[in-house]
Amino acid sequence: MINVLFSATPEAWSAYAKPLRAAFAQEGIEVTLGTDLAPETVDWIIYAPNGGLHDFTPFTRLKGVQSLWAGVEQIVENPTLTVPLARMVDPGLTQGMVEWVVGHVLRYHLGMDADILRTDGEWVKHLPPLAQHRPVAMLGLGALGTACAQALSALNFDMHGWSRSARQIDGITCHHGDDRLDDILSTAQIVVTLLPSTPATENLLNGDRLSRLPRGAMLINPGRGPLIDDEALIAALDSGQIAHATLDVFRTEPLPRGHPFWTHPNVTVTPHIASETRPDSAARTAAQNIARAQRGQPLQHVVDRKLGY
Structure with missing residues:
Protein backbone atom coordinates (compact mmCIF):
# COMPACT_ATOMS: atom_id res chain seq x y z
CA MET A 1 0.00 0.00 0.00
CA ILE A 2 1.30 3.44 -0.93
CA ASN A 3 -0.06 6.88 -0.15
CA VAL A 4 -0.32 9.28 -3.08
CA LEU A 5 -1.19 12.94 -2.61
CA PHE A 6 -2.92 14.66 -5.51
CA SER A 7 -1.88 18.32 -5.42
CA ALA A 8 -3.59 20.38 -8.11
CA THR A 9 -6.81 22.38 -8.47
CA PRO A 10 -10.18 21.04 -7.27
CA GLU A 11 -11.29 20.93 -10.89
CA ALA A 12 -8.32 18.74 -11.77
CA TRP A 13 -9.10 16.39 -8.87
CA SER A 14 -12.65 15.96 -10.16
CA ALA A 15 -11.25 15.01 -13.58
CA TYR A 16 -8.39 12.79 -12.38
CA ALA A 17 -9.69 10.94 -9.31
CA LYS A 18 -11.53 8.16 -11.14
CA PRO A 19 -8.99 7.53 -13.93
CA LEU A 20 -6.08 7.56 -11.45
CA ARG A 21 -7.72 4.94 -9.24
CA ALA A 22 -8.41 2.80 -12.29
CA ALA A 23 -4.86 3.22 -13.56
CA PHE A 24 -3.26 2.21 -10.24
CA ALA A 25 -5.59 -0.78 -10.04
CA GLN A 26 -4.54 -1.83 -13.53
CA GLU A 27 -0.90 -1.65 -12.39
CA GLY A 28 -1.73 -3.85 -9.40
CA ILE A 29 -0.76 -1.11 -6.94
CA GLU A 30 -2.82 -0.67 -3.78
CA VAL A 31 -3.06 3.03 -3.15
CA THR A 32 -4.56 5.54 -0.77
CA LEU A 33 -5.17 8.52 -3.05
CA GLY A 34 -6.43 11.90 -1.94
CA THR A 35 -5.97 15.63 -1.68
CA ASP A 36 -5.58 16.00 2.09
CA LEU A 37 -3.25 13.23 3.26
CA ALA A 38 -1.04 13.91 6.26
CA PRO A 39 2.33 15.04 4.87
CA GLU A 40 4.38 12.60 6.95
CA THR A 41 2.45 9.66 5.43
CA VAL A 42 2.84 10.59 1.76
CA ASP A 43 4.99 8.39 -0.50
CA TRP A 44 4.35 10.12 -3.84
CA ILE A 45 2.86 13.40 -5.03
CA ILE A 46 1.06 13.87 -8.32
CA TYR A 47 1.53 17.58 -8.80
CA ALA A 48 0.56 20.72 -10.67
CA PRO A 49 2.09 24.08 -9.69
CA ASN A 50 -1.31 25.77 -9.51
CA GLY A 51 -2.45 23.53 -6.66
CA GLY A 52 -0.94 25.71 -3.94
CA LEU A 53 1.76 23.37 -2.64
CA HIS A 54 5.16 25.06 -2.48
CA ASP A 55 6.84 23.72 0.66
CA PHE A 56 7.81 20.06 0.41
CA THR A 57 9.69 20.02 3.73
CA PRO A 58 6.90 18.31 5.76
CA PHE A 59 6.88 15.31 3.39
CA THR A 60 9.51 13.37 5.25
CA ARG A 61 9.04 10.00 3.53
CA LEU A 62 8.40 11.33 0.04
CA LYS A 63 9.98 9.23 -2.73
CA GLY A 64 9.24 11.41 -5.74
CA VAL A 65 6.96 13.88 -7.51
CA GLN A 66 5.18 13.16 -10.78
CA SER A 67 4.26 16.39 -12.57
CA LEU A 68 0.98 16.67 -14.44
CA TRP A 69 2.55 19.28 -16.71
CA ALA A 70 5.17 18.91 -19.42
CA GLY A 71 6.83 22.17 -18.33
CA VAL A 72 8.56 22.20 -14.96
CA GLU A 73 10.00 25.73 -14.81
CA GLN A 74 7.64 26.66 -11.95
CA ILE A 75 8.92 23.91 -9.67
CA VAL A 76 12.41 22.89 -10.77
CA GLU A 77 14.20 25.52 -8.68
CA ASN A 78 12.17 24.93 -5.52
CA PRO A 79 14.83 24.38 -2.82
CA THR A 80 12.48 22.32 -0.63
CA LEU A 81 12.03 19.68 -3.33
CA THR A 82 14.96 17.31 -2.97
CA VAL A 83 13.43 14.07 -4.30
CA PRO A 84 13.25 13.10 -8.00
CA LEU A 85 10.85 15.12 -10.14
CA ALA A 86 9.37 13.52 -13.27
CA ARG A 87 8.01 15.50 -16.21
CA MET A 88 4.72 14.51 -17.82
CA VAL A 89 5.56 12.78 -21.09
CA ASP A 90 2.23 11.37 -22.11
CA THR A 270 -4.59 30.91 -29.11
CA PRO A 271 -5.24 30.34 -25.36
CA HIS A 272 -2.52 27.79 -24.47
CA ILE A 273 -4.42 24.95 -26.10
CA ALA A 274 -1.74 23.43 -28.33
CA SER A 275 -1.89 20.33 -26.19
CA GLU A 276 -3.89 20.02 -23.04
CA THR A 277 -3.13 17.10 -20.76
CA ARG A 278 -5.92 14.55 -21.10
CA PRO A 279 -6.84 13.04 -17.71
CA ASP A 280 -7.35 9.46 -18.94
CA SER A 281 -3.99 9.12 -20.67
CA ALA A 282 -2.07 11.29 -18.17
CA ALA A 283 -3.44 9.24 -15.27
CA ARG A 284 -2.14 6.07 -16.90
CA THR A 285 1.25 7.68 -17.45
CA ALA A 286 1.49 8.86 -13.83
CA ALA A 287 0.41 5.51 -12.39
CA GLN A 288 2.75 3.56 -14.67
CA ASN A 289 5.73 5.71 -13.72
CA ILE A 290 5.08 5.44 -9.99
CA ALA A 291 4.48 1.70 -10.36
CA ARG A 292 7.83 1.34 -12.13
CA ALA A 293 9.61 2.99 -9.23
CA GLN A 294 7.74 0.89 -6.69
CA ARG A 295 8.99 -2.23 -8.49
CA GLY A 296 12.57 -1.04 -8.34
CA GLN A 297 12.80 0.20 -11.93
CA PRO A 298 14.15 3.66 -12.82
CA LEU A 299 11.66 6.50 -12.74
CA GLN A 300 11.14 7.81 -16.28
CA HIS A 301 11.55 11.40 -17.51
CA VAL A 302 13.37 12.61 -14.42
CA VAL A 303 14.22 16.31 -14.58
CA ASP A 304 17.87 17.35 -14.65
CA ARG A 305 17.89 20.18 -12.12
CA LYS A 306 21.02 21.74 -13.60
CA LEU A 307 19.56 21.92 -17.10
CA GLY A 308 16.08 22.87 -15.86
CA TYR A 309 14.18 20.19 -17.78
Whole structure:
Protein backbone atom coordinates (compact mmCIF):
# COMPACT_ATOMS: atom_id res chain seq x y z
CA MET A 1 0.00 0.00 0.00
CA ILE A 2 1.30 3.44 -0.93
CA ASN A 3 -0.06 6.88 -0.15
CA VAL A 4 -0.32 9.28 -3.08
CA LEU A 5 -1.19 12.94 -2.61
CA PHE A 6 -2.92 14.66 -5.51
CA SER A 7 -1.88 18.32 -5.42
CA ALA A 8 -3.59 20.38 -8.11
CA THR A 9 -6.81 22.38 -8.47
CA PRO A 10 -10.18 21.04 -7.27
CA GLU A 11 -11.29 20.93 -10.89
CA ALA A 12 -8.32 18.74 -11.77
CA TRP A 13 -9.10 16.39 -8.87
CA SER A 14 -12.65 15.96 -10.16
CA ALA A 15 -11.25 15.01 -13.58
CA TYR A 16 -8.39 12.79 -12.38
CA ALA A 17 -9.69 10.94 -9.31
CA LYS A 18 -11.53 8.16 -11.14
CA PRO A 19 -8.99 7.53 -13.93
CA LEU A 20 -6.08 7.56 -11.45
CA ARG A 21 -7.72 4.94 -9.24
CA ALA A 22 -8.41 2.80 -12.29
CA ALA A 23 -4.86 3.22 -13.56
CA PHE A 24 -3.26 2.21 -10.24
CA ALA A 25 -5.59 -0.78 -10.04
CA GLN A 26 -4.54 -1.83 -13.53
CA GLU A 27 -0.90 -1.65 -12.39
CA GLY A 28 -1.73 -3.85 -9.40
CA ILE A 29 -0.76 -1.11 -6.94
CA GLU A 30 -2.82 -0.67 -3.78
CA VAL A 31 -3.06 3.03 -3.15
CA THR A 32 -4.56 5.54 -0.77
CA LEU A 33 -5.17 8.52 -3.05
CA GLY A 34 -6.43 11.90 -1.94
CA THR A 35 -5.97 15.63 -1.68
CA ASP A 36 -5.58 16.00 2.09
CA LEU A 37 -3.25 13.23 3.26
CA ALA A 38 -1.04 13.91 6.26
CA PRO A 39 2.33 15.04 4.87
CA GLU A 40 4.38 12.60 6.95
CA THR A 41 2.45 9.66 5.43
CA VAL A 42 2.84 10.59 1.76
CA ASP A 43 4.99 8.39 -0.50
CA TRP A 44 4.35 10.12 -3.84
CA ILE A 45 2.86 13.40 -5.03
CA ILE A 46 1.06 13.87 -8.32
CA TYR A 47 1.53 17.58 -8.80
CA ALA A 48 0.56 20.72 -10.67
CA PRO A 49 2.09 24.08 -9.69
CA ASN A 50 -1.31 25.77 -9.51
CA GLY A 51 -2.45 23.53 -6.66
CA GLY A 52 -0.94 25.71 -3.94
CA LEU A 53 1.76 23.37 -2.64
CA HIS A 54 5.16 25.06 -2.48
CA ASP A 55 6.84 23.72 0.66
CA PHE A 56 7.81 20.06 0.41
CA THR A 57 9.69 20.02 3.73
CA PRO A 58 6.90 18.31 5.76
CA PHE A 59 6.88 15.31 3.39
CA THR A 60 9.51 13.37 5.25
CA ARG A 61 9.04 10.00 3.53
CA LEU A 62 8.40 11.33 0.04
CA LYS A 63 9.98 9.23 -2.73
CA GLY A 64 9.24 11.41 -5.74
CA VAL A 65 6.96 13.88 -7.51
CA GLN A 66 5.18 13.16 -10.78
CA SER A 67 4.26 16.39 -12.57
CA LEU A 68 0.98 16.67 -14.44
CA TRP A 69 2.55 19.28 -16.71
CA ALA A 70 5.17 18.91 -19.42
CA GLY A 71 6.83 22.17 -18.33
CA VAL A 72 8.56 22.20 -14.96
CA GLU A 73 10.00 25.73 -14.81
CA GLN A 74 7.64 26.66 -11.95
CA ILE A 75 8.92 23.91 -9.67
CA VAL A 76 12.41 22.89 -10.77
CA GLU A 77 14.20 25.52 -8.68
CA ASN A 78 12.17 24.93 -5.52
CA PRO A 79 14.83 24.38 -2.82
CA THR A 80 12.48 22.32 -0.63
CA LEU A 81 12.03 19.68 -3.33
CA THR A 82 14.96 17.31 -2.97
CA VAL A 83 13.43 14.07 -4.30
CA PRO A 84 13.25 13.10 -8.00
CA LEU A 85 10.85 15.12 -10.14
CA ALA A 86 9.37 13.52 -13.27
CA ARG A 87 8.01 15.50 -16.21
CA MET A 88 4.72 14.51 -17.82
CA VAL A 89 5.56 12.78 -21.09
CA ASP A 90 2.23 11.37 -22.11
CA PRO A 91 1.11 9.84 -25.45
CA GLY A 92 -2.12 11.83 -25.43
CA LEU A 93 -0.35 15.12 -24.79
CA THR A 94 2.20 14.31 -27.49
CA GLN A 95 -0.44 13.39 -30.06
CA GLY A 96 -2.38 16.57 -29.31
CA MET A 97 0.74 18.67 -29.85
CA VAL A 98 1.54 16.89 -33.11
CA GLU A 99 -1.95 17.56 -34.46
CA TRP A 100 -1.87 21.24 -33.46
CA VAL A 101 1.61 21.89 -34.86
CA VAL A 102 1.02 20.02 -38.12
CA GLY A 103 -2.26 21.86 -38.58
CA HIS A 104 -0.68 25.30 -38.23
CA VAL A 105 2.36 24.44 -40.34
CA LEU A 106 0.03 23.27 -43.13
CA ARG A 107 -2.06 26.42 -42.69
CA TYR A 108 1.03 28.53 -43.36
CA HIS A 109 2.46 26.25 -46.03
CA LEU A 110 -0.75 26.16 -48.06
CA GLY A 111 -1.60 29.82 -47.53
CA MET A 112 -4.98 28.98 -46.08
CA ASP A 113 -5.53 32.38 -44.48
CA ALA A 114 -5.22 34.14 -47.82
CA ASP A 115 -7.67 31.73 -49.40
CA ILE A 116 -10.22 31.78 -46.60
CA LEU A 117 -10.18 35.50 -45.82
CA ARG A 118 -10.68 36.80 -49.36
CA THR A 119 -14.17 38.35 -49.37
CA ASP A 120 -14.06 40.85 -52.22
CA GLY A 121 -15.24 38.38 -54.83
CA GLU A 122 -11.95 38.34 -56.72
CA TRP A 123 -10.97 34.86 -57.95
CA VAL A 124 -7.27 34.59 -57.12
CA LYS A 125 -5.24 31.42 -57.21
CA HIS A 126 -1.83 30.81 -55.76
CA LEU A 127 0.27 27.68 -56.00
CA PRO A 128 2.35 26.84 -52.91
CA PRO A 129 5.54 24.83 -53.28
CA LEU A 130 5.46 21.16 -52.46
CA ALA A 131 6.43 20.33 -48.90
CA GLN A 132 9.91 19.12 -49.84
CA HIS A 133 10.68 22.63 -51.03
CA ARG A 134 9.53 24.29 -47.79
CA PRO A 135 12.29 24.47 -45.13
CA VAL A 136 10.85 24.11 -41.62
CA ALA A 137 12.90 24.53 -38.43
CA MET A 138 11.94 22.77 -35.22
CA LEU A 139 13.65 24.43 -32.26
CA GLY A 140 13.65 21.82 -29.53
CA LEU A 141 13.99 18.08 -30.03
CA GLY A 142 12.63 16.72 -26.79
CA ALA A 143 9.70 14.31 -26.79
CA LEU A 144 7.24 16.86 -28.21
CA GLY A 145 9.59 18.49 -30.70
CA THR A 146 10.82 15.15 -32.02
CA ALA A 147 7.29 13.81 -32.48
CA CYS A 148 6.21 16.96 -34.35
CA ALA A 149 9.33 17.00 -36.50
CA GLN A 150 8.84 13.35 -37.43
CA ALA A 151 5.21 13.97 -38.38
CA LEU A 152 6.22 16.89 -40.61
CA SER A 153 9.06 14.87 -42.10
CA ALA A 154 6.52 12.16 -42.98
CA LEU A 155 4.71 14.82 -45.03
CA ASN A 156 8.01 15.45 -46.88
CA PHE A 157 8.77 18.87 -45.40
CA ASP A 158 12.43 19.86 -45.55
CA MET A 159 12.84 19.39 -41.81
CA HIS A 160 15.69 20.79 -39.77
CA GLY A 161 15.85 20.36 -36.01
CA TRP A 162 17.88 22.25 -33.44
CA SER A 163 18.67 21.37 -29.85
CA ARG A 164 21.25 22.43 -27.33
CA SER A 165 22.84 18.96 -27.30
CA ALA A 166 23.47 16.61 -30.22
CA ARG A 167 20.60 14.43 -31.50
CA GLN A 168 20.17 11.96 -34.36
CA ILE A 169 16.63 11.51 -35.71
CA ASP A 170 15.75 9.71 -38.93
CA GLY A 171 14.42 12.03 -41.64
CA ILE A 172 15.51 15.21 -39.86
CA THR A 173 18.68 17.20 -40.37
CA CYS A 174 19.74 17.82 -36.78
CA HIS A 175 21.83 20.75 -35.57
CA HIS A 176 22.99 21.67 -32.10
CA GLY A 177 24.81 24.48 -30.35
CA ASP A 178 24.44 28.25 -30.57
CA ASP A 179 26.61 28.58 -33.66
CA ARG A 180 24.38 26.21 -35.64
CA LEU A 181 21.19 28.01 -34.62
CA ASP A 182 21.99 30.95 -36.89
CA ASP A 183 22.56 28.53 -39.79
CA ILE A 184 19.22 26.79 -39.37
CA LEU A 185 17.38 30.10 -39.07
CA SER A 186 18.95 31.51 -42.23
CA THR A 187 16.91 29.18 -44.45
CA ALA A 188 13.78 28.44 -42.40
CA GLN A 189 10.54 29.70 -43.91
CA ILE A 190 8.51 28.31 -40.99
CA VAL A 191 9.88 28.11 -37.43
CA VAL A 192 8.28 26.08 -34.62
CA THR A 193 9.54 26.56 -31.06
CA LEU A 194 9.19 23.68 -28.60
CA LEU A 195 12.02 24.37 -26.19
CA PRO A 196 11.72 24.43 -22.38
CA SER A 197 11.86 27.73 -20.54
CA THR A 198 15.27 28.04 -18.89
CA PRO A 199 17.74 30.90 -18.39
CA ALA A 200 19.60 29.59 -21.45
CA THR A 201 16.54 29.77 -23.70
CA GLU A 202 15.01 33.08 -22.55
CA ASN A 203 14.76 35.50 -25.50
CA LEU A 204 16.42 32.91 -27.73
CA LEU A 205 14.56 34.47 -30.63
CA ASN A 206 15.67 38.06 -30.17
CA GLY A 207 15.88 40.85 -32.72
CA ASP A 208 19.18 39.64 -34.14
CA ARG A 209 17.99 36.07 -34.67
CA LEU A 210 14.65 37.13 -36.10
CA SER A 211 16.56 39.25 -38.61
CA ARG A 212 18.47 36.18 -39.79
CA LEU A 213 15.32 34.47 -41.02
CA PRO A 214 14.37 34.82 -44.69
CA ARG A 215 12.14 37.86 -45.08
CA GLY A 216 8.50 36.83 -44.80
CA ALA A 217 9.18 33.81 -42.59
CA MET A 218 6.43 32.59 -40.27
CA LEU A 219 6.65 31.66 -36.60
CA ILE A 220 4.67 29.18 -34.50
CA ASN A 221 5.21 29.07 -30.71
CA PRO A 222 3.46 26.35 -28.70
CA GLY A 223 6.49 26.00 -26.41
CA ARG A 224 7.02 28.73 -23.83
CA GLY A 225 6.40 32.49 -23.94
CA PRO A 226 9.87 33.62 -22.78
CA LEU A 227 11.54 31.94 -25.76
CA ILE A 228 10.68 35.01 -27.84
CA ASP A 229 11.49 38.68 -27.22
CA ASP A 230 8.00 40.19 -27.52
CA GLU A 231 9.14 43.68 -28.52
CA ALA A 232 11.56 42.31 -31.11
CA LEU A 233 8.83 40.13 -32.58
CA ILE A 234 6.40 43.04 -32.86
CA ALA A 235 9.08 45.10 -34.61
CA ALA A 236 9.80 42.24 -37.01
CA LEU A 237 6.08 41.86 -37.75
CA ASP A 238 5.68 45.60 -38.34
CA SER A 239 8.58 45.63 -40.79
CA GLY A 240 7.44 42.54 -42.68
CA GLN A 241 10.54 40.58 -41.68
CA ILE A 242 8.14 38.11 -40.05
CA ALA A 243 4.97 37.68 -42.10
CA HIS A 244 2.86 36.12 -39.37
CA ALA A 245 3.15 34.57 -35.92
CA THR A 246 0.85 32.06 -34.26
CA LEU A 247 1.36 32.21 -30.49
CA ASP A 248 -0.13 29.78 -28.00
CA VAL A 249 2.04 30.68 -24.99
CA PHE A 250 2.98 33.98 -23.38
CA ARG A 251 5.11 35.46 -20.61
CA THR A 252 1.95 36.27 -18.67
CA GLU A 253 -1.10 34.04 -19.00
CA PRO A 254 -3.85 34.77 -19.67
CA LEU A 255 -2.42 37.29 -22.13
CA PRO A 256 -3.17 40.70 -20.56
CA ARG A 257 -5.86 42.86 -22.09
CA GLY A 258 -4.29 45.60 -24.16
CA HIS A 259 -1.23 43.58 -25.13
CA PRO A 260 -0.25 44.38 -28.75
CA PHE A 261 -0.50 40.71 -29.75
CA TRP A 262 -4.29 40.85 -29.38
CA THR A 263 -4.81 43.40 -32.13
CA HIS A 264 -1.78 42.95 -34.39
CA PRO A 265 -3.08 42.00 -37.86
CA ASN A 266 -0.27 39.49 -38.35
CA VAL A 267 -0.60 37.62 -35.06
CA THR A 268 -2.87 34.71 -34.24
CA VAL A 269 -3.41 34.25 -30.50
CA THR A 270 -4.59 30.91 -29.11
CA PRO A 271 -5.24 30.34 -25.36
CA HIS A 272 -2.52 27.79 -24.47
CA ILE A 273 -4.42 24.95 -26.10
CA ALA A 274 -1.74 23.43 -28.33
CA SER A 275 -1.89 20.33 -26.19
CA GLU A 276 -3.89 20.02 -23.04
CA THR A 277 -3.13 17.10 -20.76
CA ARG A 278 -5.92 14.55 -21.10
CA PRO A 279 -6.84 13.04 -17.71
CA ASP A 280 -7.35 9.46 -18.94
CA SER A 281 -3.99 9.12 -20.67
CA ALA A 282 -2.07 11.29 -18.17
CA ALA A 283 -3.44 9.24 -15.27
CA ARG A 284 -2.14 6.07 -16.90
CA THR A 285 1.25 7.68 -17.45
CA ALA A 286 1.49 8.86 -13.83
CA ALA A 287 0.41 5.51 -12.39
CA GLN A 288 2.75 3.56 -14.67
CA ASN A 289 5.73 5.71 -13.72
CA ILE A 290 5.08 5.44 -9.99
CA ALA A 291 4.48 1.70 -10.36
CA ARG A 292 7.83 1.34 -12.13
CA ALA A 293 9.61 2.99 -9.23
CA GLN A 294 7.74 0.89 -6.69
CA ARG A 295 8.99 -2.23 -8.49
CA GLY A 296 12.57 -1.04 -8.34
CA GLN A 297 12.80 0.20 -11.93
CA PRO A 298 14.15 3.66 -12.82
CA LEU A 299 11.66 6.50 -12.74
CA GLN A 300 11.14 7.81 -16.28
CA HIS A 301 11.55 11.40 -17.51
CA VAL A 302 13.37 12.61 -14.42
CA VAL A 303 14.22 16.31 -14.58
CA ASP A 304 17.87 17.35 -14.65
CA ARG A 305 17.89 20.18 -12.12
CA LYS A 306 21.02 21.74 -13.60
CA LEU A 307 19.56 21.92 -17.10
CA GLY A 308 16.08 22.87 -15.86
CA TYR A 309 14.18 20.19 -17.78
